Structures are given as C-alpha cells and as structure tokens.
Amino acid sequence: MSEPRYVVGIDLGTTHCAVAYAPIPADDAVSSPAPEMLSIPQLVAQGTIDARDLLPSFFYVAHESDGPQALPWDESRAYVVGEHARARGVDAPARVIASAKSWLCHPSVDRRSAILPPGAPEDVERISPVEASWRYLEHLIEAWDHVVAKGDPELALSKQSVVLTVPASFDASARELTTEAAYAAGLEDLTLLEEPQAAFYAWLAGKGDAWRKDVTAGDVVLVVDVGGGTSDFSVIAAVDKGGELVLERVAVGDHILLGGDNMDMLLAHIVEQKMVAEAEEAGRTLELDRWQRISLQHAARGAKERLLGDAKAKSAQIAIAGKGSKLVGGTLRTEVTRDEVQQAIVDGFFPVVDAAARPAARARAALTQLGLPYAQDPAVTKHLAALLARHADALPASGDGAGKKGKAPKMLRPTRILFNGGVMKSAVLRERVTSCIDAWLADESAGEARVLEGADLDLAVARGAAAYGLARRGRGVRIRGGTARAYYVGIEGAVPAVPGMEPPVTALCVAPFGMEEGTSAEVEGGELGVVVGERVNFRFFGSSVRRKDSVGAAIERWKKDEIEELAPIEVDLPAEGRAKGDVVPVTLRTSITEVGTLLLEAVPLQPKKKDERWKVELSVRGD
Numbered sequence: 001m002s003e004p005r006y007v008v009g010i011d012l013g014t015t016h017c018a019v020a021y022a023p024i025p026a027d028d029a030v031s032s033p034a035p036e037m038l039s040i041p042q043l044v045a046q047g048t049i050d051a052r053d054l055l056p057s058f059f060y061v062a063h064e065s066d067g068p069q070a071l072p073w074d075e076s077r078a079y080v081v082g083e084h085a086r087a088r089g090v091d092a093p094a095r096v097i098a099s100a101k102s103w104l105c106h107p108s109v110d111r112r113s114a115i116l117p118p119g120a121p122e123d124v125e126r127i128s129p130v131e132a133s134w135r136y137l138e139h140l141i142e143a144w145d146h147v148v149a150k151g152d153p154e155l156a157l158s159k160q161s162v163v164l165t166v167p168a169s170f171d172a173s174a175r176e177l178t179t180e181a182a183y184a185a186g187l188e189d190l191t192l193l194e195e196p197q198a199a200f201y202a203w204l205a206g207k208g209d210a211w212r213k214d215v216t217a218g219d220v221v222l223v224v225d226v227g228g229g230t231s232d233f234s235v236i237a238a239v240d241k242g243g244e245l246v247l248e249r250v251a252v253g254d255h256i257l258l259g260g261d262n263m264d265m266l267l268a269h270i271v272e273q274k275m276v277a278e279a280e281e282a283g284r285t286l287e288l289d290r291w292q293r294i295s296l297q298h299a300a301r302g303a304k305e306r307l308l309g310d311a312k313a314k315s316a317q318i319a320i321a322g323k324g325s326k327l328v329g330g331t332l333r334t335e336v337t338r339d340e341v342q343q344a345i346v347d348g349f350f351p352v353v354d355a356a357a358r359p360a361a362r363a364r365a366a367l368t369q370l371g372l373p374y375a376q377d378p379a380v381t382k383h384l385a386a387l388l389a390r391h392a393d394a395l396p397a398s399g400d401g402a403g404k405k406g407k408a409p410k411m412l413r414p415t416r417i418l419f420n421g422g423v424m425k426s427a428v429l430r431e432r433v434t435s436c437i438d439a440w441l442a443d444e445s446a447g448e449a450r451v452l453e454g455a456d457l458d459l460a461v462a463r464g465a466a467a468y469g470l471a472r473r474g475r476g477v478r479i480r481g482g483t484a485r486a487y488y489v490g491i492e493g494a495v496p497a498v499p500g501m502e503p504p505v506t507a508l509c510v511a512p513f514g515m516e517e518g519t520s521a522e523v524e525g526g527e528l529g530v531v532v533g534e535r536v537n538f539r540f541f542g543s544s545v546r547r548k549d550s551v552g553a554a555i556e557r558w559k560k561d562e563i564e565e566l567a568p569i570e571v572d573l574p575a576e577g578r579a580k581g582d583v584v585p586v587t588l589r590t591s592i593t594e595v596g597t598l599l600l601e602a603v604p605l606q607p608k609k610k611d612e613r614w615k616v617e618l619s620v621r622g623d
Contacts, residue, residue: 002154004161004189007473009035009198009465010140011165012178014101014229015260015301015422017055017136018462019144022470024161032475034205035466037459040143041072042082051147052083054458055139057228059097059132060085061117061124073142081139089298091321093291094120096298099261100132102229102372105167105174107567112177119290133181141185158186163465167230168194168484169255172540172598172618173567193468195461196223196234197249197479199420202464203454204477211477214452215416217245220395221452222414224384224433227421228260231380233387235412236479237395249481251391251412252544256383258375260301260423263345267300267336268293270344271318274334286332295320300336304345307338308426314338342428349378350432355389355411355440357382381436388412388440390545390561409444418452425457482514486546487598487618488555488563489588490539491528507541507563509553510590511598520591524552529583530602530614533575538600538616540566551590566618573602573614586614593617 004024011018019038025031039051049072060080062069069080080088089096097116104111106129114126127135141157149155164187166178175192182190193201200223204211215221217240225232233253239246272288279286288296296318303316319333359377375383388411395412414437419430430451438448454460471478488507510523543563549555555563578584586602593599598618607613 002159004159005155006148006160007035007466007469008144008157008160008162009165009462009467009469010137010162011195011198011459011462011465012101012133012136013057013461014099014227015057016228016458017057017140018053018459019140020459020462020466021148021160022466024470024473025475032470035463035470037462038140038144038147040082040140041146042139042143043069043071043080043084044082045084045087048084050083055082055136055143056086057098057101057136058082058085058089059100059116059127059135060088060092061095061097061120063092063095071142073146079135081135086298086302090295090302090319093117093294093298095124097127097132098298099229099372100129100136102257102261103129104133104177105170105255105257106373107171107173108373111173130177130181130184133178134184137182137185137187141187158188161189161191161469162187163191163193163198163469165193165195165198165461165465167232167255168196168225168234168252169230169232171255171566172542176618191469191472193465194232194234194249194252194484195227196225196232196252196420197236197481198461198464198468199223199225199454200234200236200418200464200479201467201471201476202460203418203452205463205467206455212245215247219415220250220413221416221418222388222437222449223418223420224424225420226259226380226423226429228423229257231256231258231375231383232421233384235387235391235394235414236481247477247479249479249484250394251387252484253383253387254544256375257373258349258378258380258383259421260304261372262374262378263304263349263423264297264301266344266348267304267341268297270340271296271300271334271336274336275332278334289323292320292323292332303336304341305422307336307341308345308423308429311427342426345423345426346428346432349380350429350436351379351381352432352436352439353379353381353385355385355443357385358389359383359386381433384433384436385411385440388414394547411440411444413441413444413446414449415447416452417449418454420454420457420460422458480516482516483511483592483598484513485542485544486513486549487511488541488543489600490541490565491554504556505539507555507558508588509549509551509555510588510600511592512550513544513547515592517592520589521551523588523590528586528588528602530573530586532573532578532582532584532614533580535570535572537568537570539568540618542566569616569618571616576612577608589613 006021008021020035022033022035037053040055041051044050069077111129144157219238221236223234235251237250299318315337322330322332359382391412491506493504585605589601591599600616602614
C-alpha cells in the first residue's frame, strides 16, 4: 500500500458532515500547512448542484416520479444525501431520514436492521442507521475523489490517512458501528477521535504557538459541545511535568442524547400552538397529523438555525403542506421570532441552576413508542453541573481544579471554557452557560472561567480532526489521556443452579482509566476458563469515575452510578481440536491498539499449538 499524501478529518455529525484536509509535510519541512475545508458538491435542489462546506446529514428516498437524482459522478442515483434531502423533509417527511447518528447509539434496537425512516409507509424503502452513516461517508468519499483526486488512484480518499470523529459519550458499540460504516464506505486507514478533543485541536491549530499564552500550567479547560444530537462535555487539564506543559484529558461526560433535535421539537410544538390559535381566530379548526408534525419539526430546524446563526435575522417564516380543500393554497403558514426562539431554548434548555442541581429522572410508562432514547431532563446546565461534581477529584490531590492548594472541592473547577457545536453559535446561549459556571465557581471561592474564542463552530471538529492527524505525525501538540473510561469484563461465578437466582458476576478490570494506545498488560488473578466451540457472550462494563482500579482488580459490588454495563459481544470461539462446549483454562492479556480498540486475548495454559489464543476486540478509543 502506498503512503498517504493527506491527513483528512471527517466530522460525521448528527445534522451536518464536514471534511478538512492537509497535505502531509516532508520529514524535513519546517512548518505544517493549516487544514482547509473540502467544498462538497451536492444536490441543493432538483437538478441543481452546488459545492458547500457542509453536507447536511439527511437522506431522501426518492420517489419514482422524482426521476434520477443525478450527481457529477452518478447520473442515475435514486436517493439524495445533503441539502436537497434536508429541504424535502418539509414536503415529504415520510421519505427523509434525519438523526441517523443518534440511532447508532440506541441500545434497544438492532442498528443493522432497516428501521429508518421510522414509521414510513410500505412503499418507502428503509435502511439501517449503519447504512445511512455509510451513505453519508460514501458521498464524502465520492466528492473528494471528484474534487481532489480527479482520477488519480493515489489521491483517492481510501488511500489517505483519515481521522473520523465520534461523540465522547458514544459507547463502545456505537463506536464499533461507526467504524463498520466507515469500512463499508471504503475507508481503511482510519482513526477515531472524540469530538470535544477535535474542537480543542482546532483551537490549538488556529492559535499556533501562541496557545501557551491563553492556557498555562494549572488551567482546566471545559469543552462544551452541544450539537444536533448530543451534549458532549470533556475536561482537559494543562499540567507542568518536569518543566514541560502537557495537556491531559481528565474527564468525559456520560452519553446525553440532548441537543438541537430536542430544541426543534420544542419549537415545532410552539409553532403548532400558534397555527392552531390563528386558525381559531379565523373560525377554523386545525389538527395536525403525524407527518405534518414531523414536517413542522424540519421547518422549525431551519428557522432555528437562521435565527440563532444570524444576529441580524429578527423572524423566520414557517410553511408546511396543509390538508383538505378549505385551506387556502393548501399551505399552513406562520412566523416565529428571534425572541420566541431564544426564550424557548435559553429558559427551556439552559436554565439558571445552582451547582447542586442534578438531572431529574421521571418514572417511565410501561408502554412507549419505539424511538430515540432522549435524555429525560432537557436542562443542559443540570447535566453540566452533574459532570463537574462527579469528577471533582479528577485532578491530582495537590490541586483543586484551579491549580491551587486547598480543601477538597465539591466540583471540578474549570478556568477556561471552549464552546463547540451548532447550538452554541448563539451568543445568548454561550453567555448563559458562562454565567452559570461563574456562579458555581463563586460558591467554591474560585475565580471566573475565561472563554477561549474559537473558530467556526460548524467546521471546528473537522479541522481539529485533520490537525490531530498531523499531531500524530509529530506536527503539533498532543492531548494525552488514553481511554476515557476504565473497562471490565464480566466473570460469571461457578455456583449451583438456583431457581430465580442469577449467577453472581464479578467485574474484572482489564483496562484502567487512561490506558494509552500501544500499551498492553497481563491480567493478574485466579485461573479463568473460556467456553469454546459454541456461541458465547462477553459481558463488558465501563466506568468514567473509578480512576484507581488497576488491571486485575476484581469488583464484586459497586454503586449504581459507578459502573455501567455495555452492549455484550457475541462471538464463536473456535474449538481448535477440542470438544464443543469445553471450558479451557486461560490467562487474559489486554492491549489498546493503535486504532483505538481494546484487544482482549485469552491465552490457554496448555495450548494445542504455538501462539494459540482467542481474541475479542472492543472499540474504546478515547484519544
């Protein structure tokens, strides 16, 4: 395989995708080029192609009456990805897939099954969340090959070094499915990177060497990334190690399915109420059906983006298709103002709360529609307060979050804030988050946190991913941190069968918090047995708060919020000449590979052949 010519950063976002790239400099080059954005050709209207920095993450299943959805590289395409697909969500919502990335982390559905668009009529072909992600990546690959490679096989995107971003809160299964989609699209030289870290890499790249003037030893940088599907938090500490300023990622937030999608739903509800009230004033009765409400949600998304992204915009028109002959023109119209949008989002999703506030958990109904597992509490500020409290001891005992000695803090104290994500483009929302954090710090007798001014919040993740690709090659500062969680494998106890009683499970630590890529460890402990020759489940667990567990630590009991069970991995371990169902005595060996997977190896104590072992991989990249 030839050496790659470029490092390429891909932001596979919930609402937008973006690609940034930079040529790989020669070993003797003095400086590195700044990453630039790929202008992505896409359908922006029927029969109209335009190149834009962002590819909306929407998929439209074209009707036969639409005709071919021609692209420069495919004249007979029967579906649409990008801007035109997003626009069709208003007039043909049953044929549009949105938020496929959020479905990738839905543990209660088969994410490889054709379930999207949910609830679509039988004549609409459905695809899986994995395939939708694959199609977005496929479009980006085809666009690159058309614009950059231009027929040169050595410049094809499949031959370049690609960094693909994922939410820091993505669990191992969602990361693995993202990787699967990338491989299906043809990407081979692939590395995963957490999105908040990518945003920080973009800030570092934009600052050059001057970043050390804004972030010094003892600083704690809180990255607040609120995008279309998730609220993603990470904390990066600047540490003095032997006179060298080192950046370490010390905390990662839990999975929070809370972002722009939730806000679109709220705005759609507000707009529906306005439409109903206006209809009543005109002497009509109005009741929207399911597809009109989904259409309204797509329209609300566009209005929100215009009003929060453009400080000059004071209002936005919203129109959806009506039904029945009594509606003039067959269209329902109304207007939403900037003040209405800001009030709904600021007070609804970013309320002023104190540092002791925590997300509320409500009792759920026994029966529910199959849909995305959104966070039960919509207050982003409450989730943020919970993160800082949960990781109060994330820094060394000699410091208290602001780099000063003192009593143990009740919360991790950020001194710097970096915002990212389309939602945070609103100055009002940034000010609300900053004021909340400053109030919390005042309660802790700590100073105010200063905001790090970043670049374009829509493009920072892609740019940062490319900058990280250069940093991996020695062209920039690296953020240390290793795995964002400690990982454990479940060991089932050997006990007699008792009706109604499950065998006890011990969580055996196989990778401690912060285990670096390229390192390995032998798992000390008692003799274990692995079942071979039949389908078996490996149960894995993770913890973002147990920082002191070492490899081999056996945890028999733990608090509810300390350790969470991850999706199990089903595998067939070959018998290798043994009887089906044999339990083979083994020892365990773990390593974090260069591509960010946890490799668990079961090595038989009495091997049948040289180098015999069974391997299981879990995607855990947290770098």
